[in-house]
Amino acid sequence: MEKRTLSRDGTRIAYESTGRGPAVVLVSGAMSTGAAVAPLAAELSDRFEVTVYDRRGRGASGDTAPFAVEREVEDLAALIEAVGGEASLYGVSSGGALVLRAAASGLPVARVAVYEVPYAMDDAAARAAAEYTGxxxxxxxxxxxxxxxxxxxxxxxxxxxxIRGARQSPMWAxxxxxxxxxxxxxxxxxxxxVPRSELASVTAPLLALAGGASPEWMREAARAIAEAAPRGTYRTLEGQSHVVEPGVLAPVLADFFAN
Structure with missing residues (x-):
């Protein structure tokens, strides 16, 4: 990451911007840094100024205790300010949940897109998520x-x-x-x-995406997100799974962000 900006609590956030045009910020999911969405940034950079960043506690970015989700929203606020004061946001998986929280908080967001935010769609999944949290x-x-x-x-x-194989791999550290x-x-x-009450306050156009090769509950979650947002739209990317191909995703995002 080549650049740094300071979040409200003084945490240094490392980011990199490429391309020219309207500002777009890409938000990675769990167990990843900004490098995970860099290939997508490359696909979009012919039409947009695309920013990828290391979320706090990862890569070249800092971290400041105590943590709260609001601190990560403030990180996005600092990035949006750094790239011109308004931006469209895209988030994948749990990074999409952060994007939705940021959009609902009133940040200057032009458009919002998320891919397969893994919200629980039944009681069993919600119980499994609660057990995981504990x-x-x-x-x-x-x-x-x-x-x-x-x-x-x-x-x-x-x-x-x-999992046992992963523990023995060079990537485990x-x-x-x-x-x-x-x-x-x-x-x-x-x-x-799905945070329906929060999504009801998202005034920006919102696109919720899911892959046609992913489990049905992923598509159900994406539809629920779109239905809860006043200007929400749902779309399936045929043949795609949770690890979506940048070359398939980028044209869809480009059309949405350029509208």
């Missing part, structure tokens, strides 16, 4: 970063054999370094349900 807090509180990463990987549906930020993503998800 066990994650316990693991992190005891300094068991590896166990915290395992909890997250299980939540995403990864099998035990694959980097994953453990990001483990404390799992609590930040979990906080952004709120009570795990």
């Amino acid at each position: 066990r994650l807090a316990e693991a992190l509180g005891q300094g068991r970063r590896g166990d915290a990463v395992e909890l997250f990987l299980r939540l995403t549906g990864l099998g035990e054999e694959m 980097g994953m453990e370094s990001l483990a404390p930020s799992l609590a930040y993503d979990d906080a952004a998800m709120g009570d795990s349900r």
